[in-house]
């Protein structure tokens with residue numbers, strides 16, 4: 001039987017509608033605005049598209065736009081100065097430094113200038129530590145989106161065997177930590193894993209975040225498992241993921257498509273993080 005397709009677009013739309021109400025309530029009860037600063041350095045076309053859609057959807061949710069744009073030859077000091085100004089501005093609730101940065105910049109040092117209460121991407125060293133210690137803070141958006149999708153589908157995480165494929169600071173590692181906090185039994189597979197299928201076939205939930213086109217096929221999925229595809233690849237036939245969707249959906253019980261699965265959830269969680277940041281600061 002073909003798998004149920006998990007509709008990330010529909011859930012993201014619902015979450016953004018709810019957020020609009022919550023943002024309005026926050027503004028009325030505190031008398032304070034909520035603002036998001038996207039910081040874009042250079043003219044990478046994909047980054048421009050991502051930053052534009054984050055700005056458009058945040059404005060729709062009632063969040064003020066404090067976008068900053070710097071030239072591609074901006075120095076480390078100039079970007080640091082822009083981040084420091086936004087950090088000091090009380091109208092800015094959240095700061096997002098759009099990645100990747102031009103190669104001459106030290107991305108880690110710049111990310112770490114963002115105060116943890118404004119770190120809506122959850123990528124600073126302090127936010128990573130707060131996640132690891134499970135204390136209050138802002139968590140990375142894509143992992144949050146994956147958890148929201150699984151919970152909305154009623155997937156039991158407590159006690160479940162979950163395999164996360166990928167161990168990046170952006171997706172795999174924080175996702176593994178969030179899943180541990182949900183009491184899942186978590187295995188993290190990565191580029192040096194010897195037998196990927198042996199790991200994934202033990203799992204009730206398989207989450208692919210390797211950045212390898214169609215890495216996961218039917219032979220990696222046990223009957224009835226849930227499959228979440230974080231990967232994004234632009235091909236001649238359009239967007240696709242790390243999972244061979246047509247093969248895996250013959251075996252899985254539920255599966256996310258690309259596009260329309262995890263992608264829209266990432267932006268919805270960014271906007272939710274911006275409200276949470278404003279709440280942390282008030």
Ligand code: NAD
Pocket residue numbers: 142165166167168169170171172189190191192193196209210211212215230231232233262263264266
């Ligand atoms: P990354 O390149 O930083 O990390 C990839 C990880 O996958 C590494 O830890 C590596 O060890 C592992 N890996 C690589 N090849 C593997 C293999 N053959 N077998 C097992 N593991 C392997 O990438 P990232 O930033 O974590 O992103 C991963 C994918 O998710 C990319 O396709 C990216 O475009 C996508 N992404 C999507 C969203 C979204 O909103 N949907 C957000 C962020 C990233």
